[in-house]
Amino acid sequence: MEGRIKDYTTTVLILESITDGVFILNSDGRIEYANKSSLDLLGAEFDEVKGKFIDEFLVDSTELNRPGVSEDEEECPSLLEKLRNGIFRNIECYLVNKQNVTPVLVTFNPIKSKKGEVEYIIVIVNDISDIKAMEKELKKSQVIAVSRDRLRALGELTVGLIHQISHPLNAMHLRLDMLKSRLKEKGKISTDKLLPCIKDIDNMINKMVNIINSMRLFAQQTEDNVLEIVNIQEVIENVVSMFMYELKNLDIELIVEHRKDIPYILANPLLIEQVLINLVSNARDAFIYNPKKREKDRRIKIRTGVNPGKWVEIYVEDNAGGIDRSVLDRIWEPFFTTKEIDRNSGIGLTMCKNIIDSLGGNIKVGVRDGEGTIFKVILPIEQKSETQELRNLIEIFHRG
Ligand SMILES: Nc1ncnc2c1ncn2[C@@H]1O[C@H](COP(=O)(O)OP(=O)(O)OP(=O)(O)O)[C@@H](O)[C@H]1O
Ligand SMILES: [Mg+2]
Structure with a gap:
């Protein structure tokens, strides 16, 4: 075998038949041999390339993007620099001749004499135009996908904003209705009754302003400046105060079981x-939409749990009959709703999931068939992006 490879004609035959381009250069870098594939890639005859320097045809990818650079070494370090730094394999270059520009991967194999001097250099050139074309397509489709995602997110956010504002708006509506009917009944309202109502309405307006601000921050994903030390109990109390009257009117009991060690x-x-x-x-809607399922003992419970040092848990459970198995897989989808479409957009749970994901937590649903539903929210005690200062603050809070 060895004897046959050494045979000049056989070697040339092998070189001519392989699909990779092969150049053999002398120690100066001038082309002494070019196989058929390399000439095909260049679109040239052997006479046109024979004796010429390889760098007339092989251009580093960075150089091709910098038209008009001088030959000053400082200015074009690319290919030369790479070789000097001992990089000989898989260098991304362009094979250039007249109108032909082909992206290629190049490997240099210096063949040395016994004395260690470079006698000649074998250059293997691999055409990567297909891969490059695919990369370009992929990039294009990624750009399109990113803009599509942004548009979708923007759409969801807008719908979400409307959705979030509708809660305090409804609550304000209820308070104003109550005031109106009192006025109709008695002709006037005592300051004692009026002041708490005004305070409530003022709170709702503040809530809407806060929601808009927090949505803006959420959209910008400026995690760092929205992180605060949060007392879960306070958050739950705020939510309870928002729903208290409404749930009472619907004959739904709102129970809070808050552990002291959260x-x-x-x-x-x-x-x-x-x-x-x-x-x-x-949970409230589940009672409203399936009134037959639970007529008495209607309950919504918010309770908390903890995995010390790791996360806190918030459960929101109801006994309104549960979620139908046939729709369970779809409840997190944006715009999926089983309710009246003009009042509900089906974005609530999508928003919940997005928010909890952005806080590094997890949200899950559990259904007790015919009984009710439990949503479990897990939130990490510390955020990955927290600063040392905030971590210290938390420690101080824990200690005292
Ligand atoms: N506690 C629950 N009990 C029964 N079904 C529920 C419960 N929570 C969610 N679902 C079901 O999941 C669906 C999706 O909920 P989601 O909050 O995303 O949208 P929605 O409440 O229908 O509309 P929106 O929240 O935009 O007002 C609901 O339409 C309902 O069918
Ligand atoms: Mg909802």
């Missing part, structure tokens, strides 16, 4: 509040 966590309280508002609204 630590403060690092998160955005408004976002957690929005998640709980969504979950409680869904």
Whole structure:
């Protein structure tokens, strides 16, 4: 075998038949041999390339993108620099001749004499135009996908904003209705009755302003400046105060079971509040839409749990009959709803999931058939992006 390879004609025959381009250069870098594939890639005859320097045809990919660079070494370090630094394999270059520009991967094999001097250099050139074309297509489709995702996210966010604002708006509506009917009944309202109502309405307006601000921050994903030390109990109390009157009117008992040992966590309280508002609204709606399933003992319970040092848990459970197995897989989908389409957009749970994901947590659903539904929210006690300062603050809070 060895004897045959050494045979000049056989070697040339092999070189001519392989699909990779092969150049053999002398120690100066001038072309002494070019196989058929390399000439095909160049679109040239052997006479046109014979004796010429290889760098007339082989251009580093960075150089091709910098037209008009001088031959000053400082200015064009690319290919030369790579070789000097001992990089001889899989260098991305362009094979250039007249109108032909072919992206290639190049490998240099210096063949040395016994004395260690370079006698000649074998250059193997691999055509990668197909791969490059595919990369370009992929990039194009990625750009399209990113813009599509952004548009979709923007759309969801807008719908989400409307959705979130509708809760305090409804609550304000109820308070104003109550004031109106009192006025009709008695002709006037005592300051004692009026002041708490005004305070409530003022709170709702603040809530809407806060929601808009937090949504803006959420959209910008500026995690760092929205993180705060959050007392889960306070968040739950806010949510309870929002739903108290409404649920009482619907004959639904709202129970809170808060454990004393729940630590403060690092998160955005408004976002957690929005998640709980969504979950409680869904539980409320489940009673409204299936009134037959539970006529007495209607209950919504918010309770908390903890895995020390790791995460806190918030459960929102109801006994409104559960979620039909046939739709369970779809409830997280944007715009999926089983309710009246003009009042509900089907974005509530999508928003919850997005928010909890952005806080590094997890949200899951459990159904007790015919009984009710439990949503379990897990939130990490510390956020990955937290600063040392905030971590210290949390420690101080824990200690004292
Ligand atoms: N506690 C629950 N009990 C029964 N079904 C529920 C409960 N929570 C969610 N679902 C089901 O999941 C669906 C999707 O909920 P999601 O909050 O995403 O949208 P929605 O409440 O229908 O509309 P929106 O939240 O935009 O007002 C609901 O339409 C309902 O069928
Ligand atoms: Mg909902």
